[in-house]
Amino acid sequence: MKVGIGQINARVGDFSANAAKISDACARLARGGADFAVFPECAVSGYPLGDLVGYGRFVEAAQAALSALAGTLPIPAIVGCPRLDGGPAGARNSAYLLDGGKVSRICDKMLLPNYGALNDSRNFDPGRDFGVAEICGKSVGVTICEDIWTLPSLPTAPRYENSPRPLEYFSDLKRGGGRLDLLVNISASVFSTANDTVRRRGGLLCEVSRTAGVPLVWCNLVGGNDAVVFAGGSGVFDASRAEPASKCLKKFEEDALAIDLDSLDGYDGDAFDFQGDSDLKRAIVMSLRDFVGKCGIRSVVVGLSGGIDSALVAALAVEALGRENVVGVSMPSKFSSSHSRTDAAALAENLGIEFHTVSIEKPVEAVEGALAGLFAGLPRGVAEENIQSRARGLTLMAISNKLGHLVLATGNKSECAVGYCTLYGDTNGGFAPICDLYKTEVYRLSNLVNREAGREIIPQNTIDKPPSAELRPGQKDEDSLPPYDVLDAILRLHIEGFKSASEIVAAGFDRAAVEDVLGKVARAEYKRSQYPIGPKLSAVAFSTDRKIPVSIKRGLQ
Template sequence: MKILRIAMAQMNPTVGDLNGNVRQILSWVREARKAKVDLVTFPELAITGCPPEDLLLKPWFVSENTRALQEIIPACHGLVAIVGYVGQDLKRNPRSSNSGAGGSVLYNAAALIADRRLLGNYHQRSLVNHGVFDDSRYFQPGQRLSLLRVRGVVIGVTLCEDLECSKGVIRRLAAVGAEIIVNISASPFHRGKSRTREQLLAARARENGVIVTYTNMVGGQDELVFDGNSVILDSAGGVLARGGAFQEELVVADVGVDAVPSGRRTQRRKTRVAETIGADLDRYSVKMPAIEKMRPPIGSTVTEPIEDLEEIYRALVLAVKDYVRKNGFARVAIGLSGGVDSALTAVVAVDALGADRVRGVFLPSPYTSQESEADVSELVGRLGIDLSVISITPTFESYCRSLAPTFGDRQVDATEENLQARIRGTLLMAVSNKFGDLVLTTGNKSELSVGYATLYGDMAGGFAVIKDVPKTMVYALARFRNGLGSSPVIPKRTLDRPPSAELRPDQKDEDSLPPYSVLDLILQAYVEEDRSPDEIIKSGFDRATVDRVVTMVDRSEFKRHQAPIGVKITPRALGKDRRMPITNGFRGL
C-alpha cells in the first residue's frame, strides 16, 4: 500500500486582504512542514478571499494576487501545495463577454506548487452560476485536466463545482489513472448543506473508485459564512478524516492507496478511448525528498458532525464575529425591547465578541410594558453587558404635537407606530455615530418577508444578524442557547409571552399576521421553494391566508432592497439568493 500524508488547511481569509491572506497561508505551510506532510491543500481563492466579486474587474488587484502567489512558492519546501487564486491570461480576448481586469481572461485557478517550484495551474471547468455566485461574470471555464504523481500516487485536481457533474471532471480523471481526487472549495453554509455535500462527495468516491479530499473555507464574508467541514473519504465513501465546523484548523491524515480496484481497470479500458483521447491533460511528476525513517504514522482526526440548531447558531456567531473584526468595529449596539428577537441577537453578539464589546440600548415608549422592562433588565444582568436607557416618550409626544396641525382630525394608525420605530432608529444611529458602534438590527426573516418592519426604524443598522432566521426558528435557537451552560441567559417570560411590537395598547403580532407556525411554512414554500400560491393552497393551507401572505411579500420588495445585509442560513436568503424586481406587475394569484 502506498501512503500519502495529506493536510487540508481550513483557513479564514479576508476578501481583498492579500497580504494578510498570504501570511495565513505561510503559517499553515509551516505547520504542514512540521507535520511532515507530502501534500497540503488550501481553499478555493485562498489568496483573494471569496467571493472577490468586482474586485476582479480591477487590473491592479488581479496583478497583486499574482504577486502574492510568488511569495508563497519559496516557502513550499519539501512538499506539494495546492493553493486557490485568480489565474490570468494576459492575451486580450475581444470575443469574451466575461473578460476580467483590463480585458484579460481570468480563471478560478489552483496553483500547483512542488518543492519551491510552480509546476502549473488547474483552471476550474464547471463554473458556478446559481445562488449567490456569478462565476461567468468574471471567469472563463478551464479546458485542461491536471494530474500529479506524488510518491507514486496519482492525484487529480478539481475546483468547487467540478464535483457536481457525475459524468464530468472526476470521471475523466479517474479514467486516466487518478487514485485521489483533490477538491478545493469555498462552499457557503446553509442549513443542512454540510450533510448533503458529504453525501455527494461519498457518491463521487464510490462511483469512480477514488479517494476524495475536500478542503473548504471557514469564516464570515458579508452575508455568507463558510463552515469548513473539510473531509477525506475512501473509495467506498467512508470517512477517513473530517475537520471541525466553523473553526480554523489543519486536518492531517495518512491516506493509504491500494491498487486500483479491478472494476476501475475495466472501466478505464472501456472509457479511455471514448472519453480521454485528444483530451487536454497536464501531467506532472513530482520528485519528493525521501520519507524520513522516523516519520511515525499519525492517526486521523474525525470530528463528529454537529446537530442542526447548533450548526445554525455557530454560523450566526462566526458571521457576527468576522463581520465586526474584518470591518474594524470595536463594539456593537443593539436595541433591546424585551422580545425574543433582540434577546437572541444580544446573546449571539456576546458569544461572538464578549460582553465588554456589546452595548444594549433600551428605548421605552408609552406602550412599553413593565414585563418588557423587567425582561431587558434580567437579560442584561445575565449577559453582563452595558445598558443605556433612553425614553422615546418625550420625543414621540413632541413629534405628535408638531404633526397635529397637518394631521388634523385623522385617526391614529400605523403612522404613529412607525414614528416610534423611526425615533428608535434615529437614537440608535446617534449612539453609533457618537461611539463608533455597529448597530445590529434585530428583525427576523418572517417579518422582513411580509414587510412587518419599518424603513428607517427597526430596519436601521449595519448588520442584520437574524435576517434569514424565521420566527419559529428564533424561538428554537433561543431555547437551544438556554440549554447550554449552567443556567439560561434569555428570560423564560421572553420565550413564553406572545410576541408584540408594543407600538399601541395590548398589541400582538397576530393582530396583523397569521400565527408564525403557519406563516413560516407558507413563506418557506413561496420565498425559498418558489412554489405558486395554488401549489401552496393544494398542500393544505387556507386560500385567503395564502393570498394575504403572498400579497404582503410581493408588496414589500422595496423594503428588502433597503435593508442591511444579514447572515445567510437557509437555502434561499433574502439577499443575493433572491433578486426580485421592485417594480413588478406579475401577480401569481
C-alpha cells in the same frame, strides 16, 4: 503518503494576511509529517470576489502574493488564486502547485455556478483543461469546488449536461487504466441548511471518491464573508475500498491536519453532516464575528425591546464578540409594558453587557408636534406608530455615530417577509444576524442558547409571552398575522418552494390566510431591498438569493 489540509479563514483582499496563514499552516503540517499540503479555493484572495476581479490591480496583487508565498513553503502545496486571462470575463479561478519556490498552474475552475449566493459565471471564464499534477511521485487529479458536484443524485447536475465534467473525466481515466492515485478538490462551499453538500456531506464526498475510484482530499474554506458562510469541515474520504473511511477537520473554525492516506481507518463523515439548530447557531456566530472583525469594527449596539428577536441577537453577539464588545439599549415609550423593560434589563444582566435606557417619549412628542398641523383632522394610525420605531432607529444610529458601535438589526425572516418592520426604524443597522431565521427558528435557537448555557440567559418570560411590537395599547403580532407556525409554513412554500397561492392552498392552508400573506410579501419587496445584509442560512435568503423586481404587477408569482 501523508497529506496536509489547511482549512483557513481568508479575508477578501487581504493578500499578505491570507498568505501568512497559508505559510504558517503549511509549516505546522510539515512538522506533522505531511508530504504535501492542500488549501482552499481562492485561499490567497479570499472568496467570493464579485466584481473585484474586474479590477486588474486586484488580481495582479493576488498573483504577486502567490509568487512571494511560494518561497516560504517547506513542502509542496496546492493553493487557490485568481488569475488574469484574455477571455470575455478577463479572469479565471485557478489552482496552483507551489513547489520549491516555483509556481505552476494546474487547472482553472471548469464549472462556474450562477445560482444561489454565487455568480462565478459573471466574473470568471471557465477552464478548458483537466488538471493533473505529479506530486511526491503520485498522480493527483485537481478540481475546484463545483467541478465535482455533478453526481446524478444532486439537483445541480443537470445544469452542466453540456459542459466538461471533471469528475467523469477522472473516473473514466481510472477505469480506463490511466494513472490516477488521488483526487483533490479545493473548495469554497457555501453553507445552507437546504444544500445537499451540507446536509449529507460525508455521504456525497464518499460518492465522489467511489465514482473517481481513488481517495478524495476535500479542502473547504471556513469563515464568513459578508452574507456568505463557509463551514469548513474539510477531510479525506476514501470509498474506493470495500469499507469507506474518512478523517475530517473541525467545522466553523480554522484547522490544519496531516492525514496518513495509507492508514486511514474508520468513518467519521456523518458527524460533519448538518447538525440542525446547533450548526445554525454556530454559522450565525461565526458570520457575525467575521463581519465585524473583517470590517475593522470592535463593538456593536443592540436595541433591547424585551422581545425575543433582540434578545437572541444580543446573546449571539456576546458569544461572537465577547460581552465587553456588546452594548444594549432599552428605548421605552408610553406603550412599552413594564415586563418589556424588566425583561430587557434582565437579559443585559444575564449577559453581563453594558446597558442603558433612553426614553423616546420626548423625540416622539417633538415629531408629532411638528406634524400636528399637517396631520390635523386625520385619525391616528400606522404613521404615528412608526414614528416610535424611527425614533429608536435614530437613537441607535446616533450612538453608533458618536461611539463607533455597529448597529445590529434584529428582524427575523418571517417579519421581513411580510413587511412587519419599519423602514429607517427597526430596519436600521449594518448587519442583520437573524434575517434568514424564521420566527419559529428564533424560538428554537433562543431555547438552545439557554440549554447550552445551563442557565437562563434569555429570560423565560421573553420566550413565553406573545410577541408584540408595542406601538399601540394591547398590540399583538397575531392581530394581523397568522400564528407563526402557520405563517412560517406558508412562507417556506412560497419563498423557498416557489409555490403560488393556489398550490399552497392545495397543500391544506386557508385561502384567505394564504392570499393575505402573499400579498404582504409582494408589497414588502421594496423594504427588503433596503434591509441590511446578514448570513445566508437557507436555500433562498433575501440578502443573496431572491431576485424579484419591485415595480411589477403583483399577484403573478
